[in-house]
Amino acid sequence: MLCRKFSGTAAWAICLIALRTALAQQCRKDPNATSSACGLPLELANFQGYYNCSSAVLVGRPVNLTQLQNLVTNFKHVKGVGVGHSWWQEQFCSGRDADSVNIVMTELDDTLSLINQPSYNTVAPPNFPIQVNETSGTVTVQAGVPQHMLLDYLSKYSTITQPSGWTLAAFSWFIDQTIGGAVATGTHGSTLTHGSLSSQVTELEVVLANGTLATFTPMSNPHLWKALQISVGRLGIITQLTFTIVPQRAVERSLAQITLAQFADQVTAAQNAYNQGSATNNLTLVEQALNSLDETQAFWFVETDQVWRTDYTRLDREPAAVLINIDPTPTVQKFDGTTVPGAFDQILKAPLAPNPAIVGDARFWSNFYATTARSLVAPGTYAARDAYLSVSDLGSRQMSTFDPYDQYELSVPLSQAGDCLKLVVQAAAAPALGAAFRVPALIRFVNREDAYLSNAHGEPRMFVNVEDHLSRQTGVDNVPFLGLVQLLRQQCAARMHWGKAGWPRFAPCFDGAAEYPDSWCHFGCAVQELDPTGKFASESSVWRWRATKNGTDVPLQQCCSPSGFRQECVCAARIECS
Known part of the structure; x- marks a missing residue:
């Protein structure tokens, strides 16, 4: 291997990253590259190849709604799988036999055309998979459109009515998922005003178990609407969604570098105010508590005990320009059908090989990611599309091919979020916890939601996103890391994210x-x-x-x-x- 000529861990790691980046650039130049180095599109298998379904399970690739309806009707077990960005095999897989089909929505003719040839023309034909309605302040989008393409299209939708374009009120950190999959799993950013992506939806079109195409709104059936907002694929296949959108405005981003203990004190103050306001029905106090953490995101570098708290202020003036974040590489390949129209054999994905470099010095990796992430949190004034933290499609692909990892996300009730962080501070005092991390944890906040399966159903919540980069490298459980997840589950009343890791281990008999x-x-x-x-x-x-x-x-x-x-x-x- 070329990088073996470097003797130091840091040099080796930097060399590996350089090779991965060069490879990614080469794969971008050749959209038809099929070498194992470039890897299969995410749509062909689950994330990093560690959660493959039974080889008998088929993949549904409908090119139109009629074909989708036929697939749903003709198979006993069906599951919509987005781009396979999930660490939960039992939920990801529709079944175990040839009467089971996992459906992707990226190959509907109109959706695939946009993915292969991104277009930002505001004069869209009727069959274009993104339709903006400036009068109602909404956008209707086909479910298979990646979230980043929707955001980029909105940001470039410049008209006399809104010359600076539009955006979603709040969007997520990982934006490479299909927009339908993101809504189905409750994907979110950090906001105590606008909620997750699911809370921004005003209409859903769904293929139901009997093959019929039905449309739902909050008014048409409030009960079923609350179920469908976050359904985890349990109620049907989402085909189209309508979101509220907001004019793109300038956003000022601030940065405070503090310790975890200091951040815990800040969250505790908000928690206490929230609890007092809730107990006394003092809505003003509750609002003040929520405002203190609204649009707050924090990177926690565990090994070095640094927290980078970022806060956002929306400004009245429009941005002078909109910086776009586009990866033009096609991410979907077409295949010919086999038995049932639109149903195909799986292309099984070999698990990503361990990367021994990541096992090295935890402090080096903490500092390395701090260096690479600094531009993401730099203070300043930006267009909304670029102010809020997110990872581009290309960035996600580069990270996903560097080393295998499992990503966990747990949500803690705001009523005890500060107390929970203080428990985490105590756990972090042990050097073993810092040594168990390689990338920073991400802490965010989401307002209370009405969707039945929303993590934030009942009250606002603090979300803690952590990644285990050691267990799959070493073949041995990363005990301190898993102990932190257990602490959140057992002592902080944390719910687990519907699309992330940990379900078999931490919810073996989910109630x-x-x-x-x-x-x-x-x-x-x-x-x-x-x-x-x-x-x-x-x-x-x-x-x-x-x-x-x-x-x-x-x-x-x-x-x-x-x-x-x-x-x-x-x-x-x-x-x-x-």
Whole structure:
């Protein structure tokens, strides 16, 4: 290997990164490259190849809605999988046999045309997969369009009405997912005003279990709407979404470099004010608490005990220019059909090989990522598209090919977020925890949401995103890292993100009635109505409901009404979990 001539860990690591970058650039120049070095498109297999489905499972690649409806109708087990950016195999896979199909939405003719040839023409034909309505302040987009392409299109949508373009009110850190997959899993940025992407949706078009195409809005059916906003693919295949959009304005980004203990004190102050305001019904105090953390994001460099807190202020003036973040490389390849029109054999993806360089000095990697991330948090005034932290499609691909890792995200109720961070401060005092990290943790905040399966259902939450880069390199559990995840789960009432790692280990017998006490059986009633045969159930065992009435177990459907789970029933704990 070329990099072996470098003796030092730092030199070796930098050499590897340089090679990876050069390779990525070469693959960008040759969209048809098929070498194993360039890797298969993310759409062909799950993330990094560690969670492959059974080889018997087929991949559905519909080119139009009719073909999609036929796929849903003709297969017993179906799952929409976005671009496969998931660390949860049991949920990602539709089943284990040839009667199971994982569907991607990136190859509908109009969507694929945009992905292969990005267009930013504001005079869009009727079949264009992104349609802006400036009068209503909305955008309608096909589900397979990557989030970064939607953001770039909006930022360039310059008209007399809005010369600086448009944007989503809040968007996520990873923006390479399909927009339909991002909404289905509750993908979010950091905002205590606008909520996750799911809270910004005003209309959903979905193919249901019986193959029909249905449209839902908050007014048409409030109960089913709350279920569909974040459905984790359990209720159907999303085909089209409408979002509210906001004019692009200048945003001022500030940066404070503090310790984790200082950040914990700041969050504790917000927590206490929030709790006091909630207890006394003082809405002004609650609003002040939320405002103190609104649009706050923090990088926590564990080994060096640094927290980079970034805050954002939206300015009245428009930006002078909009800097775009576009990777023009096509990310989808077309294949010919086999048995069922639109159904194809999987192209299994070999697991990404370990990278021994990442096992080296934790402090080096902490400083390295601090250096590379500094431009992301630099103070200043930017267009909204560029002010908020996000990783481009190309950046995500470069990171995903450098070394295998598992990404966890857990959400902690704001009512105890500060107390939780203080527990984390105590855990971080042990040198072993710093040595267990290679990249910084990302801490964000999301407002309370009504969607039944939203992590933030019930109250605002603090989200902690952490990555384990050692377990897959060494083949041995990264015990201090996993101990932190366990702390968040057991001592901080943390919920796990629907698309991230950790479910089999940290929720082996997930009890939705305990973790989502006010909404779990409401979602179960939506399942009874839209998917009674379990077509979209996947391999995961989380989709279990138990209802009791007058102390006696009854079938869930007896407790369901058009508005959800009936009040006279009890959403009971899973018996096999007790």
